[in-house]
Amino acid sequence: MGVKSLVSHTFMVTWKDLMELFRNKMGLIMLVLMPIFMMSMAGFIFPSSTSISHVSVALVNQDEGYGNYSASAILIAALEQMNNNTGMMTITNASSLDEVREIIQRGEVDGGIVIASNFTSSLMTGKQGTITIVTDQSNPQMSMVLQIALTEVFEQIGTWVAEQNVQRLPGIDESNSLATVKPYSVQTEGAVSGSFSYFDFMAPGLMAMTVMMSVMTGLPAAISHEREVGTLDGMMVAPINRLAIILGKTLAQTARGLLQGILILTLAVALFGVTIHGNILLIFALLLLGVFSFVGLGVVITSFAKDQETAMMVMMTLMFPMMFLSGVFFPIQQMPWYMQSISNVLPLTYAATALRKVMVSGAGVSMITTELAVLIGFGVVMTAIAVPVFKRAITR
Amino acid sequence: MIETRNLTKKFSKLVAVDHISFNVKRGEIFGLLGPNGAGKTTTIRMLSTLTRPTEGTATVGDYDIVKDDNEVRKLIGLVSEKIIMYDRLTAKENLWFFGRLYDISKEVLNKRIDELLELVQLGNWKDIQVGTFSSGMRQRMNVIRALLNMPEVLLLDEPTLGLDPQSSVEVREFIKKINRENKTTIILTTHMMVEADMLCDRIGIIDHGKIAALDTPTNLKKLVSGADTTILELEIANLTTNMVSLIQSLKCVSSVSQDNSTHIKVHASGDDAFDTIIDAIRAEKGKIASVKNLEPTLEDVFLHITGHEVRDKADQKIPMRRHRRFMPVRRRVR
Numbered sequence: 001m002g003v004k005s006l007v008s009h010t011f012m013v014t015w016k017d018l019m020e021l022f023r024n025k026m027g028l029i030m031l032v033l034m035p036i037f038m039m040s041m042a043g044f045i046f047p048s049s050t051s052i053s054h055v056s057v058a059l060v061n062q063d064e065g066y067g068n069y070s071a072s073a074i075l076i077a078a079l080e081q082m083n084n085n086t087g088m089m090t091i092t093n094a095s096s097l098d099e100v101r102e103i104i105q106r107g108e109v110d111g112g113i114v115i116a117s118n119f120t121s122s123l124m125t126g127k128q129g130t131i132t133i134v135t136d137q138s139n140p141q142m143s144m145v146l147q148i149a150l151t152e153v154f155e156q157i158g159t160w161v162a163e164q165n166v167q168r169l170p171g172i173d174e175s176n177s178l179a180t181v182k183p184y185s186v187q188t189e190g191a192v193s194g195s196f197s198y199f200d201f202m203a204p205g206l207m208a209m210t211v212m213m214s215v216m217t218g219l220p221a222a223i224s225h226e227r228e229v230g231t232l233d234g235m236m237v238a239p240i241n242r243l244a245i246i247l248g249k250t251l252a253q254t255a256r257g258l259l260q261g262i263l264i265l266t267l268a269v270a271l272f273g274v275t276i277h278g279n280i281l282l283i284f285a286l287l288l289l290g291v292f293s294f295v296g297l298g299v300v301i302t303s304f305a306k307d308q309e310t311a312m313m314v315m316m317t318l319m320f321p322m323m324f325l326s327g328v329f330f331p332i333q334q335m336p337w338y339m340q341s342i343s344n345v346l347p348l349t350y351a352a353t354a355l356r357k358v359m360v361s362g363a364g365v366s367m368i369t370t371e372l373a374v375l376i377g378f379g380v381v382m383t384a385i386a387v388p389v390f391k392r393a394i395t396r
Numbered sequence: 397m398i399e400t401r402n403l404t405k406k407f408s409k410l411v412a413v414d415h416i417s418f419n420v421k422r423g424e425i426f427g428l429l430g431p432n433g434a435g436k437t438t439t440i441r442m443l444s445t446l447t448r449p450t451e452g453t454a455t456v457g458d459y460d461i462v463k464d465d466n467e468v469r470k471l472i473g474l475v476s477e478k479i480i481m482y483d484r485l486t487a488k489e490n491l492w493f494f495g496r497l498y499d500i501s502k503e504v505l506n507k508r509i510d511e512l513l514e515l516v517q518l519g520n521w522k523d524i525q526v527g528t529f530s531s532g533m534r535q536r537m538n539v540i541r542a543l544l545n546m547p548e549v550l551l552l553d554e555p556t557l558g559l560d561p562q563s564s565v566e567v568r569e570f571i572k573k574i575n576r577e578n579k580t581t582i583i584l585t586t587h588m589m590v591e592a593d594m595l596c597d598r599i600g601i602i603d604h605g606k607i608a609a610l611d612t613p614t615n616l617k618k619l620v621s622g623a624d625t626t627i628l629e630l631e632i633a634n635l636t637t638n639m640v641s642l643i644q645s646l647k648c649v650s651s652v653s654q655d656n657s658t659h660i661k662v663h664a665s666g667d668d669a670f671d672t673i674i675d676a677i678r679a680e681k682g683k684i685a686s687v688k689n690l691e692p693t694l695e696d697v698f699l700h701i702t703g704h705e706v707r708d709k710a711d712q713k714i715p716m717r718r719h720r721r722f723m724p725v726r727r728r729v730r
Contacts, residue, residue: 005499008496008499009496009497012493012496012497015493016482016485016489016493019484019485019489020482020484020485023484023485023525024484229478230476230477230478230479230480231478231480231481231482233444233446233474233476233478233480234474234476234480234494234541235497236445236446237444237445237446237469237472237473237474238469238494238497238498239466239467239469239470239497239498240497
């Protein structure tokens with residue numbers, strides 16, 4: 001059997017698989033919907049401090065003032081003005097700390113702000129005014145976000161007040177009052193210019209995951225399905241190289257995965273404002289390399305799982321840890337060390353990292369050599385295991 | 397054309413095919429007849445290179461099924477028990493796909509697909525997805541798929557399984573036609589005696605993985621009728637158990653089986669068996685509604701040779717390896 005017929009048979013198998021795919025209307029719709037759902041879900045649901053809105057907060061102003069003067073009124077005015085701009089909170093009034101605690105427990109509000117009764121008088125007598133932020137411990141994520149956001153807000157207002165006060169001191173004018181209050185100015189700058197959202201972090205990983213999962217799950221599903229229905233025998237009795245069957249099916253699954261990948265990329269750019277900084281060809285080359293490294297694993301699973309049901313179960317078991325541990329949705333760095341070490345042996349981690357480096361930071365080939373080496377190495381090892389295992393499994 | 401020597405296949409402890417040896421001549425229709433689970437499908441799968449034998453050898457057209465598997469594949473066409481067709485592809489696309497796997501040139505293949513579809517009266521259906529076909533049409537597609545490469549040997553595994561009588565007749569006629577016109581050597585498996593009788597030049601009766609008898613249908617039947625056996629089907633209006641046991645006790649009678657409350661089937665031997673039985677029933681005041689003197693069928697042959705009826709084991713399919721966990725291996729009933 002020459003190379004020529006191997007290529008032609010491979011192509012026929014691919015053609016057949018893709019024809020089946022495109023004739024399956026429902027499957028095709030799912031193929032398009034899946035990445036859209038994934039993107040929207042991951043993008044909108046996961047919390048970040050900048051994206052929270054309409055958090056209901058109870059405000060208690062116990063401040064008795066100092067004569068006619070009330071510092072808390074200024075504070076609340078500033079708070080409300082800020083809130084009008086961001087729409088972060090829905091502020092309701094409450095009478096006491098106990099009431100705030102009670103309505104938090106009843107779940108009517110997510111948190112509370114209590115201004116102490118001696119707020120203005122403390123400030124006027126040169127002491128610190130106290131503001132208490134009450135949080136709902138039953139929702140740690142929310143209470144953390146609220147705490148960070150409110151602390152920042154009051155910090156800003158505090159700085160502004162301090163600046164006003166300092167300006168009245170001798171030898172200090174408007175130009176250097178801020179430097180006196182806050183000697184340091186901290187600025188954050190990314191390695192690449194431009195603004196980044198969570199989507200920029202997630203889109204590359206999601207692409208890598210979709211394409212590779214499609215090969216890893218699609219291949220065993222397709223082969224074990226054909227084995228069960230009996231059509232695999234039709235190919236097996238033909239005088240073709242067994243390699244053509246795997247190659248053909250892999251190509252079809254790769255095409256399917258790439259289609260989804262392109263869809264994700266388009267969605268990310270068009271709907272979620274992701275900008276691509278790297279070379280688009282390098283991105284596709286990376287996706288293909290990812291596919292190569294996953295094919296072997298898919299084939300090994302196919303060989304061991306005798307029917308479609310078993311294959312799907314094995315896939316599910318492998319897919320979930322991969323999804324969450326490979327840093328597609330959450331940064332690996334925030335995991336405990338033992339989870340990180342699992343993460344470090346998953347090929348998807350390297351594919352996602354490499355893709356992220358290229359897409360977000362515009363890295364070139366020279367900057368992702370480690371990832372490339374791991375992916376190629378994994379692919380070669382898996383293929384070396386897969387080919388003999390598959391040949392044995394297929395002729396029992 | 398085909399030769400097997402001690403061909404054996406074991407699935408863990410279960411011996412599916414047990415040292416089978418037979419020869420099939422060029423242009424012959426050879427039948428493997430036996431109940432489900434007798435090892436017919438496994439034999440076909442070994443001959444079509446889909447399964448490797450555990451022991452023994454077989455050659456198809458002088459090629460070894462293990463060493464020269466690809467040469468064997470070029471010679472054979474397989475009609476499997478399952479329909480080898482993709483539902484979402486049209487009739488033509490299906491045939492095109494499988495045809496291209498045999499490296500048939502595009503022009504030749506195009507022509508052949510049209511001819512084959514015409515041959516089974518599916519010409520008008522060629523651009524319609526196979527998923528919408530009736531089972532009869534699907535089976536015809538299944539057969540012509542195996543003919544794409546003009547095989548010298550056609551292996552048919554239960555070609556009429558699950559078809560209505562009319563479709564079965566059509567498929568059988570078609571098999572005969574292929575054999576007659578193309579001189580194709582055919583091996584077919586069936587559990588239906590009628591089918592084997594109608595189609596086959598020679599029949600191997602296979603039971604528990606072994607060939608129990610191998611001869612032409614006529615000679616096989618002579619095995620039974622040679623011992624001047626008479627087979628009577630009697631309808632007695634007032635049949636009683638007493639009457640049955642009386643007939644059973646007659647010297648010339650070898651077996652009596654009761655089909656329902658009024659019908660019995662009697663196997664008897666000897667020249668005067670007929671008279672003796674009728675007299676015995678008359679003596680018991682039995683009202684004979686009808687008498688049929690039956691030709692021995694292959695059913696009777698099977699019974700005669702294996703000592704049990706075909707339907708004894710009809711529901712016992714040999715568990716394939718992948719089903720092992722869900723189906724306990726049953727002990728064989730002897």
